[in-house]
Ligand SMILES: Cc1cc2nc3c(=O)[nH]c(=O)nc-3n(C[C@H](O)[C@H](O)[C@H](O)COP(=O)(O)O)c2cc1C
């Protein structure tokens with residue numbers, strides 16, 4: 001199966017999108033352009049302008065799953081919001097995950113797919129208001145594209161662009177709702193579903209921007225076409241952000257179920273022998289760097305993993321897995337909204353204990369304490385941030401079990417000689 005890369009461009013240079021893709025098999029990245037005429041020539045007009053509700057059956061038949069991380073069936077969410085009145089639609093391009101750049105790349109290189117998907121979703125739920133929630137540096141670029149589309153009579157719904165805040169939890173859907181309402185982008189502590197009660201109490205569809213771009217393709221080309229690649233349970237392609245020990249880090253489009261070896265090869269292969277891969281981002285799991293590992297939810301579930309929003313970070317053997325994980329855990333502990341107990345107390349203690357293990361080791365109680373704290377925070381937050389952090393930290397103990405044993409005896413595999421841990425433990429990629 002083919003995969004191909006897209007060049008990651010600076011948000012300030014969206015017209016760099018004209019670089020041609022290297023191989024066939026691309027969908028989202030097949031015709032990267034910000035030029036509306038070129039886009040219209042490549043993709044054709046939207047098929048069902050003005051026909052509310054027609055989208056949902058074809059999205060359901062396509063089996064499209066959300067690309068924002070959780071993989072929720074898109075048709076079910078569309079149907080839930082369409083059942084209410086006065087709906088609000090939000091395209092979520094916040095991309096708070098530091099190891100991901102796929103949404104920014106997509107919005108820079110192929111914005112009209114996202115904007116078409118937004119229009120189609122708005123039509124399907126008979127929306128009253130439509131927003132696009134994206135990082136501040138992309139706002140001007142997208143406002144320019146939206147006004148071009150308006151002048152060309154392309155859009156039925158007016159779209160308001162809202163700048164996201166650069167923070168890990170700012171892309172969580174209830175935090176997105178708060179931001180659109182003009183409040184601080186914090187996840188809600190009350191567990192009302194945004195599909196029934198989101199922006200100012202209206203039924204609200206929050207959809208990742210990559211999901212919207214797939215909607216624009218499914219509407220034009222149909223469910224059978226969408227299912228031609230990927231797996232039966234997870235059809236289609238996804239955008240993967242590859243970083244760490246790879247020769248050509250960047251954003252790659254690949255079908256679900258692709259082998260890790262094939263995906264890494266598309267990025268020029270590993271630049272150093274990989275010790276492990278972090279799949280699914282900072283809320284993801286460390287997994288063995290096995291080239292046969294298939295990137296789909298079904299394949300990764302038995303290992304406790306998920307492709308999430310498509311993040312793959314290769315960790316070289318020259319880096320300490322515990323030190324890198326401690327750095328990420330500390331970051332996550334500082335990214336909470338400090339609203340709930342697990343985030344106020346549990347995450348900082350969990351990160352601190354992992355840091356102690358990475359730096360000093362020697363205390364045999366540390367791994368057990370980390371497991372205990374992970375168990376305490378799970379399922380206890382208003383949002384999934386504690387759960388994602390606990391999953392990541394737990395996977396650190398499993399994936400780097402040998403390293404844990406070494407650290408407990410005051411050594412580290414990264415050091416060529418046995419030496420006590422101190423500030424010289426590598427802390428970043
Ligand atoms: C802590 C946290 C951060 C999140 N950040 C993002 C994000 O940056 N972008 C995004 O699309 N979804 C993010 N999500 C998932 C959203 O809550 C939501 O499920 C998603 O936007 C829905 O879109 P989809 O169904 O198209 O995937 C995050 C979830 C959590 C728990």
Ligand code: SF4
Nearest residue numbers: 337339340343381383
């Ligand atoms: S669990 Fe943490 S991140 Fe989520 S709402 Fe509570 S304090 Fe905020």
